[in-house]
Amino acid sequence: MGTVTIQQVAAEAHVSPTTVSNYLTGRSERMQPETRDRVRAAIDRLGYRPNRAARALRTGKTHSIGLVVPSVANPFWGTFANELERASIAAGYSVLLGNTERDAARELRYVEDLWDAGVRSIVLGTSLPSLEHLQPFLDRGLRLITFDRPVQPTDPPSVMSVSVDNSVGGYLGAAHLLGLGHTRVSFVAGAMQSLNRTARYRGFCSALTEAGLDPAEQAQWSGTDAVPAGAAEAAEIGREAITAMLAGPRPPTAVMAINDMTALGVCSGIRALGLSIGADVSVVGFDDIVLATLCDPPLTTVRQPLPDLARLALREAVGDDDDAATRGGSVLLRPELVVRGSTGPVPEVAIGRRSGPATRVVAGDPRLVS
Structure with a gap:
């Protein structure tokens, strides 16, 4: 059997070739439901498969979207990439992936390569305050969806953001610890150079102030x-931080970490000092990666609904180019606090009054601010 053409599908469905083309390119929302059903049935009966190479040559576009993230070695980004790919395949799209290690020059290089390959929609996992380095491609019509980065006043009006409300997430984590009776509550983040991190800390501070x-x-x-891109670096920050904090003059009874990998590093440091997670020191993370349920005790964390975020990012990436309502602005989802065994009531005896490994650690690290 020879290659099935759009014209043959159109004849089988009793519609025009343009209608078939609109269906294949995701412009079917204005069609009558029975028209969509006829086109879909004709495609199935004839076994039609779009010639995407020919379409790319004809239109300068591919049936693919780009995904540029810091590093899929980090379980959070790896899970998001998997969810976006799952949603994209179901919608008939493929995903081209790049890892930037949070380097603006690498972000630009991947965007250049994707543009040259005909990709016109990119989901960008970045938290840089400025998108100036990508302005030439935005001027040429790149559809850019930033993930986990709110739209900024200096962003071009076409930029779309999909994220959780990081400030609310920081508030939820801190409020949970305060509700357990903790008054010495520390925050561990490493570098605070990104928009999502500052928002989480802002929410944390708001709960304390209240x-x-x-x-x-x-x-x-x-x-x-x-800001570290990899999981190992984030965990090491947590270990270093809790070691210094527990050696300080006012050791915390509770810690909120910027993300789950940092929180798991905090837990590792607590165990190394001979202390109990959830009893001596409570720990809250952010993201709810799969490892959060596998550690002992399981990690209390602020969950990001990654399947929902992936579907929203895909919707914005493949939306109708002529629909101005889909271009520009922010979509914020509310995060959810998930309480597990790593948090508990404030201990009756403060760590600073105990003897043991925690009192033998040398303090004075300049990264510890109190």
């Missing part, structure tokens, strides 16, 4: 290096 606590009097671990 409870009558001064955030400036609570220990905060603020690294001077770039």
